[in-house]
Amino acid sequence: MPVIQVSLIRGYSSKVKQRLCRRLTDTTRGVLGAVPEAITVFLHEVETDGYARGGHTRAPAAASEEAPEDRVRAYLAAMEARDLEAAEHHLSDGFVMAFPGSPEMTSLSDLIAWSSERYRFVRKTFQAFETCDKEDHSVVICHGHLSGAWPDGTTFDSIRFIDRFEIRNNRLTRQDVWNDLALTRP
Incomplete structure (x- = not known):
């Protein structure tokens, strides 16, 4: 029963987040052979001021709304x-x-x-x-x-x-x- 946890900077649309969850589920099923119903994906969002890389806050990368x-x-x-x-x-x-x-x-x-x-x-x-x-x-x-x-x-x-x-x-x-x-x- 795989559990996948992903941390994201807040700002992605619901459509993009749902597509990410589906793709992570599909990939996990393909690699591990788990049935989709047994795969859990959690997306944890942090505010832009609660994240830094290299000591600098970052904005979320641009994601296409279009698959x-x-x-x-x-x-x-x-x-x-x-x-x-x-x-x-x-x-x-x-x-x-x-x-x-x-x-x-x-x-x-x-x-x-x-x-x-x-x-x-x-x-x-x-x-x-x-x-x-x-x-x-x-x-x-x-x-x-x-x-x-x-x-x-x-x-x-x-x-x-x-x-x-x-x-x-x-x-x-x-x-x-x-x-x-x-x-x-x-």
Whole structure:
């Protein structure tokens, strides 16, 4: 029955603290094999004037209200709506993406040009989003099914896909895509 105690400088939102509790629970379950119901997390908060490092009081570090999977969902929604300006807002400088059969691309306009020969449009139905936090970035994997239309207007649906994203500093840095489109293309 693991008990985790964390001391935080007061100032983080309830949303951020709850996300921290969930991630600590998930990590503990993965490492120790404990069931979530047996894992207890306590967050202890101290006032900024009740904490010092190096003899100086500190303010809490900035934490994003947005979870990495929220950033991915917003990006994918903007892409589906073909709102490239909104989609660009989610990308870091140096963003790289790779799709089945594509070279690595670094711009959304390259992606649109490359995909225009493959399909008119595509929509995603998500089955799950999974997030893994690494030392300097987070990885979000989503999977589900694609539907859309081929270049000739014929529709398709129920095609499997997996997207893997890397997120650093709350921006998408990489997207790798795997899907079965080529297996079903007329």
